[in-house]
Amino acid sequence: MPGHVIITGASVGIGAALARSLARAGYSVGLVARRQELLEALTADLTRGGAKAAWAVADVSDEGSMRAAFTALEEALGPCEVMIANAGILSFQRPETFDAEVAVNILRVNVEGAINAAGVALPGMVARGRGQLVVISSSAALRALPGWHAYAASKSAVSSFFRSLAFDLADKGVSVLVVQPGFVATDMTANNRFPMPGTMQASDLAEGIVARVQSGRGGVMTTPWFMGLALGLSRLIPGFLFDRAARWFLRLGETR
Amino acid sequence: MGQHALIVGASSGIGAALALELALEGYDVGLIARRTDRLAEVAERVRARGGVAAYRAADVNDAAQLKAAIAALEEVLGPVEVIIANAGIGENTDAANLDLAHVRRVLRTNLEGVVLAIGAVLPAMTQRGHGHIGAVTSIAGMRPIPMIAAYGASKAGASAFLEALRADLRGSGVTVTDLCPGYVKTDMLKPQESGAYPPFTMDAGDTARRMVRALLAGRDSLVFPWPLAWMSRFAAMLPDALIGPLLRRLAPKPPPALPG
Ligand SMILES: NC(=O)c1ccc[n+]([C@@H]2O[C@H](COP(=O)([O-])OP(=O)(O)OC[C@H]3O[C@@H](n4cnc5c(N)ncnc54)[C@H](OP(=O)(O)O)[C@@H]3O)[C@@H](O)[C@H]2O)c1
Ligand SMILES: NC(=O)c1ccc[n+]([C@@H]2O[C@H](COP(=O)([O-])OP(=O)(O)OC[C@H]3O[C@@H](n4cnc5c(N)ncnc54)[C@H](OP(=O)(O)O)[C@@H]3O)[C@@H](O)[C@H]2O)c1
Numbered sequence: 001m002p003g004h005v006i007i008t009g010a011s012v013g014i015g016a017a018l019a020r021s022l023a024r025a026g027y028s029v030g031l032v033a034r035r036q037e038l039l040e041a042l043t044a045d046l047t048r049g050g051a052k053a054a055w056a057v058a059d060v061s062d063e064g065s066m067r068a069a070f071t072a073l074e075e076a077l078g079p080c081e082v083m084i085a086n087a088g089i090l091s092f093q094r095p096e097t098f099d100a101e102v103a104v105n106i107l108r109v110n111v112e113g114a115i116n117a118a119g120v121a122l123p124g125m126v127a128r129g130r131g132q133l134v135v136i137s138s139s140a141a142l143r144a145l146p147g148w149h150a151y152a153a154s155k156s157a158v159s160s161f162f163r164s165l166a167f168d169l170a171d172k173g174v175s176v177l178v179v180q181p182g183f184v185a186t187d188m189t190a191n192n193r194f195p196m197p198g199t200m201q202a203s204d205l206a207e208g209i210v211a212r213v214q215s216g217r218g219g220v221m222t223t224p225w226f227m228g229l230a231l232g233l234s235r236l237i238p239g240f241l242f243d244r245a246a247r248w249f250l251r252l253g254e255t256r
Numbered sequence: 257m258g259q260h261a262l263i264v265g266a267s268s269g270i271g272a273a274l275a276l277e278l279a280l281e282g283y284d285v286g287l288i289a290r291r292t293d294r295l296a297e298v299a300e301r302v303r304a305r306g307g308v309a310a311y312r313a314a315d316v317n318d319a320a321q322l323k324a325a326i327a328a329l330e331e332v333l334g335p336v337e338v339i340i341a342n343a344g345i346g347e348n349t350d351a352a353n354l355d356l357a358h359v360r361r362v363l364r365t366n367l368e369g370v371v372l373a374i375g376a377v378l379p380a381m382t383q384r385g386h387g388h389i390g391a392v393t394s395i396a397g398m399r400p401i402p403m404i405a406a407y408g409a410s411k412a413g414a415s416a417f418l419e420a421l422r423a424d425l426r427g428s429g430v431t432v433t434d435l436c437p438g439y440v441k442t443d444m445l446k447p448q449e450s451g452a453y454p455p456f457t458m459d460a461g462d463t464a465r466r467m468v469r470a471l472l473a474g475r476d477s478l479v480f481p482w483p484l485a486w487m488s489r490f491a492a493m494l495p496d497a498l499i500g501p502l503l504r505r506l507a508p509k510p511p512p513a514l515p516g
Contacts, residue, residue, distance in 0.1 A: 063356050095382040095424050100319065100375030104368055111363060111413070119356045126352050144420035150371065152420045157367060157413030163400035164408050167500050168351030219497065239476050243423040 002214075004077040006030040006070065008060050008117050009087030011038035013186035014136060017206035018084060023051035025210055030073035030080070031055040032066070032117075033087065052077060060087045060113030061105075063120075070120040079128065082213060083121035085114035086136040088154075090188050092147040103150035110154035115161060122174070129173040134213060135162045139182045139222060142231035146247045155180075159220070166218055175218035181205055182227035194250045198224045258308060260333035262286040262326065264316060264373040265343025267294035269442030270392060272301075273464035274340055279307030281468060283338060286329035287311035288322070288373075308333070316343045316369030317361075326376045335380060340435070340471065341373040341391040341414075346444045349405040359406045366410035371417060378421075386429040390471045391418055393436045395484050399492040401503050422476060431474030435467045438484035456481045 005022050009015040011033035019029045023046045031039050031053065039055035046053040054076040056069035074080055088110045091102060118133050125131025141159040144152035159178050166176035183189055183196035184205055205223065212221055222228035234242055261278040265271040267289035275285045279302045287295050292313045299309035310332045314325035330336060344366045347358055370391045381387040396404060397411025415434050422432035439445055439457040447453050458481060470478035479485040491499060 095378050095421065095430075098375050098378045100372050103371045103375060104319070107363070107368055107371070107413070111367075111409070112360060115354075115359050116356060119354045119359070122352075122354050141416070144416040144418075144423065146420060146423035149417050149420040149424075153367065153371070153413040153417035156416035157363070157409040160397065160400045160412035161405045161409035163496055164349070164402060164405035165351045166496065167400070167402035167503060168349075168405065170500065172352055220495075239422070240426060243426045246423055 002027040003081035004028045004030060004074070004079060005082040005084060005213075006032060006073055006080050006117075006121065007084045007086055008032045008058075008066075008113070009136075010042065010055075011035045013188060014181075014184055014202045014205060015084075015086040016042055017202035018086065018209060019046065019053070021203070021206040021210040022213075023049065023053060025214065027082070028052035028077045029054075030077050032058050032060070032069050032073070034059055060085075060116055061108040063116045066113075066116040067120045070117075074124075079124055080121050081125075081130070082132040082134060083117055083125075084134040084136070084213075085117040087113050087117075088136065088138075088188075090151050092151075093149060094147065098149075103153075106150040107154050107157075110151070111157045111161070114158050118162070118165070125174045126169075126172050131174045132177065132213060132216065132218070133162065133165070133169075133174060134177045134179065134209070135159075136179050136181070137162070139180045139227045139231055141180055142222070142228060143234050146243065146250060163220065175216060177209075177212060177218045178220045179209055179212075180220065180222040180228065182224050194252050198227055200224065257334070258282045258284040259337035260284055260286055260330065260335060261338035261340075262288070262329060262336045262373075262377070263340050263342060264288045264322075264369070265341070265392075266298055266311070267291045269444060270437070270440055270460050270463055270467075271340075271342040272298045273460040274342060274467060275302055275309065276305070276307075276461075277464045277468040278338065278340075279305065279309065281472065284308035284310075284333045286326075286333050286336070288314050288316075288325050288329070289343065290315050316372060317364045319372050322369075322372050323376050326373070335384065336377040336387070337381075338388045338471065339374060339377050339381075339390070340467075341370040343369050343373070344392065344394075344410075344444075346407055348403050349407070351403075351405060362406040363410050363413075366407070367413040367417075370414045374417075374421070381430055382425065382428060388431050388433065388471050388474065389418075389421070389425075390433040390435050390467070392467070393418070393434055395436055395438045395479065395488050398436070398479075398488040399499075400496070402500075431471075433471045433475055434477035434479075435470065436477060436479040436485075437463055437467075438481055456484050
């Protein structure tokens with residue numbers, strides 16, 4: 001029987017979609033985010049559908065807060081077998097008006113937040129000799145685009161951290177899955193004015209991730225595949241051409 | 257009077273060597289790190305060679321302190337024309353007993369520290385329309401490897417940060433250079449048990465000389481020495497599943513557990 005999955009950033013977007021897919025697949029789902037009303041409503045909805053669900057409010061960037069939520073959810077739903085570190089934030093900046101505080105906040109939530117989630121779940125998983133860590137990174141980890149400074153840095157760091165961890169945990173029975181989605185239609189991307197090729201629905205992405213989680217296989221999952229290919233191949237284009245093209249592309253729509 | 261070149265993490269190793277090198281290039285050097293006594297020594301060495309140096313103590317983990325130190329140095333030496341964010345710590349990550357305080361220490365020094373240091377001078381520099389930005393990353397950030405999850409992540413993140421910034425600033429007069437070395441003989445690099453250093457270990461002086469040349473030439477990046485650079489580029493293209501077993505075999509063995 002599928003066990004207990006904890007999802008951070010489960011109040012909306014990809015996290016909420018994951019919760020629905022996992023509940024449908026028979027998992028008990030523990031939901032973590034800051035907005036309590038949204039978590040309550042989703043939990044009620046899932047429970048009505050016959051699933052086991054519980055919520056706990058936490059700011060993932062605060063280790064103590066994340067730990068307390070984790071403990072509460074394990075008490076409610078049993079040992080956490082899968083931890084999905086999904087909570088994340090995005091904003092763009094211009095160098096002329098760069099605000100380091102904004103950048104640091106992105107790093108705290110996206111990098112430290114994801115590692116806090118893994119860190120509180122790992123001791124139990126290692127002790128039991130089984131478990132799955134899943135992190136929702138981004139294709140932005142593959143190539144840093146103009147204006148995406150802190151977000152690109154955060155996702156590069158997160159992908160690197162968890163891929164490295166996968167080597168170290170291989171003989172501990174803990175698998176690590178690093179998901180690098182392209183564009184997904186959620187609140188996060190709702191204000192983007194530039195074209196977003198290959199935009200996915202959160203529910204479709206969630207179905208794909210859940211299938212992979214069920215297989216138990218770790219590794220890197222970049223989806224859609226052509227996003228990974230395009231960003232990988234972008235390194236063959238000389239920087240002065242690529243950077244100007246990327247700047248032009250990201251400004252499309254600004255004048256509309 | 258020369259222009260202001262600011263080195264963050266200037267009290268030892270590569271940073272101290274960068275200070276001497278930039279002073280030789282005619283820059284007045286601003287020095288920041290935590291150890292005041294070591295900063296004073298570096299400043300003294302710069303002055304002994306006829307250069308100009310000023311220093312302030314700050315911890316890059318403390319945003320307000322770092323900002324104040326940079327502002328104080330700008331008052332003495334003028335607006336920052338060259339910045340190298342070099343402060344960093346090397347610590348191994350024990351994944352099975354993950355210590356979150358260790359992860360924070362490494363990320364906040366090596367990644368946030370870079371963002372804070374560069375962020376403090378970036379708006380003014382871009383508005384002036386000229387300058388050189390650099391940060392010392394590491395070949396260890398080019399592809400994930402075992403045992404250094406936090407260090408590797410911090411360096412991969414710093415390189416990505418520079419890449420995005422460069423994309424914004426290309427053609428603006430402000431250049432952004434990723435200074436990405438292999439092994440360098442400094443306090444950070446512990447020799448192996450035999451007393452030998454890893455293959456292709458470089459000397460801090462040579463390292464700094466090449467870094468300063470690349471930075472002032474406005475190159476996108478300097479990944480060196482070349483044998484390690486190409487090995488890492490190649491390894492970065494191979495999937496983790498293929499490279500995992502190989503890397504685990506190459507990695508140094510943990511010290512044997514103490515008896516009793
Ligand atoms: N949308 C895309 O195109 C896209 C592409 C690639 C990767 N991703 C990644 O996918 C993940 C989910 O993004 P999304 O598109 O679903 O965005 P979203 O709709 O904005 O949802 C973000 C979620 O993270 C939570 N969150 C943010 N900061 C938090 C904090 N400090 N503590 C706890 N929870 C926090 C939010 O909940 P509260 O506000 O209630 O706390 C929310 O549930 C992110 O890591 C994102 O980087 C998204
Ligand atoms: N040595 C290598 O093999 C190697 C290889 C690749 C990359 N690197 C990178 O090169 C850079 C310099 O390292 P190094 O080899 O020259 O080692 P090092 O001699 O230990 O120098 C590290 C410098 O960073 C400063 N620093 C560390 N933490 C700081 C903090 N919280 N606030 C302010 N300053 C801080 C130190 O000054 P205080 O202690 O006085 O604060 C010192 O000046 C690092 O970023 C390192 O990751 C080194």
